Amino acid sequence: MSTITGVTAADETPTPTSGSPLGGDAAGTGRLGDRLFGGLATGAGGLVVALVTLIGVFLLWQAIPALAHNEASFLTSREWSVGGDHPRFGIVELLWTTVASSLIAMALAVPVGVGVALFITQYAPRWLSRPAASLVDLLAAVPSIVYGLWGVLTFRAAVRPVEDFLQSKLGWFPLFAKTGISGGTIFFIGIVLAIMVLPIVTALSREVFAQTPVAHKEGALALGATRWEMIRTSVLPFGRPGVISASMLALGRALGETIAVTFIVSTLSPGNPWSWSLFNGGETFASRIANNAAEFDSPQKTGAFIAAGLVLFVLTFVVNAIARIVIERRKAFTE
Amino acid sequence: MAKRIDVSDLNVYYGQFKAVEGVTMTVEPRSVTAFIGPSGCGKSTFLRTLNRMHEVIPGGRVEGKVLLDDQDLYASDVDPVAVRRTIGMVFQRPNPFPTMSIYDNVAAGLRLNGVKGRKKLDEVVEKSLRGANLWNEVKDRLNKPGAGLSGGQQQRLCIARAIAVEPQVLLMDEPCSALDPISTLAIEDLINDLKSQYTIVIVTHNMQQAARVSDRTAFFNLAATGKPGKLVEIDDTHRIFNNPSVKATEDYISGRFG
Numbered sequence: 001m002s003t004i005t006g007v008t009a010a011d012e013t014p015t016p017t018s019g020s021p022l023g024g025d026a027a028g029t030g031r032l033g034d035r036l037f038g039g040l041a042t043g044a045g046g047l048v049v050a051l052v053t054l055i056g057v058f059l060l061w062q063a064i065p066a067l068a069h070n071e072a073s074f075l076t077s078r079e080w081s082v083g084g085d086h087p088r089f090g091i092v093e094l095l096w097t098t099v100a101s102s103l104i105a106m107a108l109a110v111p112v113g114v115g116v117a118l119f120i121t122q123y124a125p126r127w128l129s130r131p132a133a134s135l136v137d138l139l140a141a142v143p144s145i146v147y148g149l150w151g152v153l154t155f156r157a158a159v160r161p162v163e164d165f166l167q168s169k170l171g172w173f174p175l176f177a178k179t180g181i182s183g184g185t186i187f188f189i190g191i192v193l194a195i196m197v198l199p200i201v202t203a204l205s206r207e208v209f210a211q212t213p214v215a216h217k218e219g220a221l222a223l224g225a226t227r228w229e230m231i232r233t234s235v236l237p238f239g240r241p242g243v244i245s246a247s248m249l250a251l252g253r254a255l256g257e258t259i260a261v262t263f264i265v266s267t268l269s270p271g272n273p274w275s276w277s278l279f280n281g282g283e284t285f286a287s288r289i290a291n292n293a294a295e296f297d298s299p300q301k302t303g304a305f306i307a308a309g310l311v312l313f314v315l316t317f318v319v320n321a322i323a324r325i326v327i328e329r330r331k332a333f334t335e
Numbered sequence: 336m337a338k339r340i341d342v343s344d345l346n347v348y349y350g351q352f353k354a355v356e357g358v359t360m361t362v363e364p365r366s367v368t369a370f371i372g373p374s375g376c377g378k379s380t381f382l383r384t385l386n387r388m389h390e391v392i393p394g395g396r397v398e399g400k401v402l403l404d405d406q407d408l409y410a411s412d413v414d415p416v417a418v419r420r421t422i423g424m425v426f427q428r429p430n431p432f433p434t435m436s437i438y439d440n441v442a443a444g445l446r447l448n449g450v451k452g453r454k455k456l457d458e459v460v461e462k463s464l465r466g467a468n469l470w471n472e473v474k475d476r477l478n479k480p481g482a483g484l485s486g487g488q489q490q491r492l493c494i495a496r497a498i499a500v501e502p503q504v505l506l507m508d509e510p511c512s513a514l515d516p517i518s519t520l521a522i523e524d525l526i527n528d529l530k531s532q533y534t535i536v537i538v539t540h541n542m543q544q545a546a547r548v549s550d551r552t553a554f555f556n557l558a559a560t561g562k563p564g565k566l567v568e569i570d571d572t573h574r575i576f577n578n579p580s581v582k583a584t585e586d587y588i589s590g591r592f593g
């Protein structure tokens with residue numbers, strides 16, 4: 001669990017596997033119950049590690065033969081023709097679309113989510129904060145296809161003027177260059193993803209903010225801090241690891257989101273000219289794989305898609321590792 | 336800079352519950368006033384009303400008047416934030432900001448006041464840490480986390496943090512209750528030093544401590560659980576401990592209570 005979320009409340013409690021003094025406590029050995037539970041816990045931990053390793057090995061195993069036959073550069077090519085004797089495929093477009101749309105989502109969702117969480121925990125009167133918190137939790141449970149449908153049918157029209165505005169005013173900047181595409185642009189997908197992950201960021205941040213010890217808050221207030229200064233000196237530092245892990249969880253969700261993106265995105269036809277514009281279409285790793293699920297008829301083709309899946313796997317892994325490192329750094333200081 | 340506090344006919348409520356009733360007292364400047372009394376009689380509650388920290392608690396409110404010299408603390412044009420900058424507070428459990436270094440903890444209040452210059456900050460941090468008798472112990476590790484200090488050191492750090500903003504009054508709620516006897520003595524010495532500059536109010540359950548550090552002592556009591564706490568009497572510490580005018584005070588101090 002903690003490898004996915006980055007940090008959990010359980011991080012504070014030493015676990016037997018971390019080699020803490022508690023793990024080696026002689027009082028905990030010998031009794032049948034202790035041995036049984038200890039064995040189960042170790043087994044469960046081992047199972048998770050084994051599963052992750054197995055998935056990695058499986059992806060690698062399937063991907064290697066396809067990569068060996070690939071006649072284009074896997075990392076830098078935009079091509080994607082995986083059938084026939086001369087497969088040519090590369091992931092640069094998938095990588096760009098995936099990362100760009102997810103980053104847009106994070107740039108929008110994290111500040112707003114943290115803001116909403118602060119409002120609910122620190123500013124809202126009590127009669128409002130409880131219903132608002134439940135509402136956010138409810139939103140976090142909405143299936144992603146609903147966001148996809150809503151995005152295409154309703155929200156699209158609302159975002160288009162913004163896109164037009166940005167393209168006309170900031171079109172000189174490559175990221176905002178004008179394109180002919182007016183359907184599922186990277187920009188639009190980013191916004192839909194942001195709305196989708198917003199409840200996750202909000203719900204998790206709210207939980208950590210609400211746990212800020214009263215003593216820290218009163219310490220700041222007694223020094224003559226205003227409410228915002230109190231939040232800056234005690235609530236935000238306390239909640240930071242939680243916010244980081246919430247963001248990483250959200251980023252993982254955004255990177256891997258399949259249904260909504262597949263539903264919305266404007267795929268580029270093979271000959272389409274490339275640009276760095278956020279108003280271009282494109283495909284993410286997940287949507288490319290989902291769109292072509294019917295094609296998995298030869299090991300060669302399947303291998304190519306699995307290679308793409310492997311990159312996504314590594315990407316989320318790296319994101320989590322970075323989050324871990326950031327959190328550990330902070331922790332070293334706190335303890 | 337020390338100021339006098341005049342409280343008249345103060346009631347404190349938590350929602351509908353009246354926790355403290357009818358307190359009238361004067362706290363003299365440049366002296367130490369101790370609050371004693373059984374648990375739950377409202378010492379902390381009353382103490383917090385002196386710098387409007389009770390407003391932080393949902394439902395907390397007061398009736399009555401608190402004057403700091405001649406300034407009414409509850410006047411509608413008085414900002415509670417400004418009150419707390421003038422009247423500092425030290426809590427029962429040391430609560431340094433856990434993510435901040437020792438230096439930053441002491442500087443926190445100044446930074447809230449907009450002081451930015453490194454030189455000025457260095458100066459005040461050293462002065463406050465010296466003032467809190469902590470400088471020699473931490474001068475080589477100012478950039479280490481404040482939470483890494485011992486409990487007694489943390490409490491002195493909190494005192495340094497409170498005096499760094501040069502308040503006029505210092506409120507302390509059982510500042511030694513989580514400390515060992517040696518740290519306790521260190522804090523008591525400190526209180527003795529500080530009283531030449533500050534008006535100090537200290538809540539304590541330790542009779543000897545009240546007798547040792549305070550000039551005046553206020554005894555609070557409550558008739559029964561669920562009833563509001565009241566000020567029984569306030570007098571020179573010497574008189575309270577040797578010749579109190581109310582029988583209940585004598586009973587409490589001599590341990591014949593309840």
Ligand SMILES: Nc1ncnc2c1ncn2[C@@H]1O[C@H](COP(=O)(O)OP(=O)(O)OP(=O)(O)O)[C@@H](O)[C@H]1O
Nearest residue numbers: 349354372373374375376377378379380381392561
């Ligand atoms: N946050 C709060 N909400 C509601 N009631 C409270 C709150 N804090 C204290 N009280 C009530 O107010 C009364 C006085 O409490 P207070 O903490 O001031 O007592 P005290 O004299 O400081 O006790 P102690 O010596 O144990 O610290 C008690 O009846 C207590 O239950």
Ligand SMILES: [Mg+2]
Nearest residue numbers: 378379380508
């Ligand atoms: Mg108390």
